[in-house]
Amino acid sequence: MNKLLKRSLFSALILAGVFVYLPAQAAPAVDLKGENVVLVHGAFADGSSWAKVIPLLQARGLNVVAVQNPTTSLADDVTATKRVVEKLTGPVVLVGHSWGGQVITQAGNDNKVDALVYVSAFAVDNGQSINDLLKGLPPPVWASALQKDSGSALTLTTQGIVDDFAQDLSPTQQHVIAATQTPWPAAAIDDKVTTAAWHTKPSWFVISDKDRMIDPKLQAAMAHTIGATVSHANTSHLPMFKDPQAVADAIIAAATKVRQAQ
DSSP: OOHHHHHHHHHHHHHTTOOOOOOOOOOOOOOOTTOEEEEEOOTTOOGGGGTTTHHHHHTTTOEEEEEOOOOSOHHHHHHHHHHHHHHSOSOEEEEEETHHHHHHHHHTTSTTEEEEEEESOOOOOTTOOHHHHHTTSOOOTTGGGEEEOTTSEEEEOHHHIIIIISTTSOHHHHHHHHHHOOOEEGGGGGOOOSSOGGGTSOEEEEEETTOSSSOHHHHHHHHHHHTOEEEEESSSSOHHHHOHHHHHHHHHHHHHHHHHHO
């Protein structure tokens, strides 16, 4: 069929009231090159916990830095996070996992931080500690798996990691996590946030639906309180290991909003 005949046939269809629907084209991805993402790990972990998420973010052009928190106190971890933020040029999406949510809630008040992403994390309010948040709730199932050393630093038993921390990971992964965990001071649970950054910064929240460390219902309640955009990962407390794409998608969504607002 030559071009002239094709054109005539198309015109005839239009005149006859026959409409041709073409499949909708997906909107082009927003260019995120150079946008900053700072990742803050949780208790019993270090910056390598983001190893599967980082390449997914870098593939979108994001500039990614994982903080190596000392996990010695809220103040120390906030200081370590702010040191990373201050070295970066331009807006920052600040991401926290678990205890890291407490850290970004305080450190997120930095003027460079334009968005917060909570990943299976604590999101407390002004003047509140994690202990304040948990007051009156039943003891977590993993409490009996805590070990305290002579300096009052806590670690989880291997069985605690297998049963409650990383129950959906392979035995090899579970035992590596147990062997490399970072001690966390018992006193940190009473460290209070002075000003919660989520009051003035837009937030996203990835809820891990099979979490045995932070009850998914509590995560949902916190996400509702802070007005976060919510997504879900059908994982244990470590969605970064089991479903890194779900975590990356939430971070990319936050970075996209930040870029579009510029």
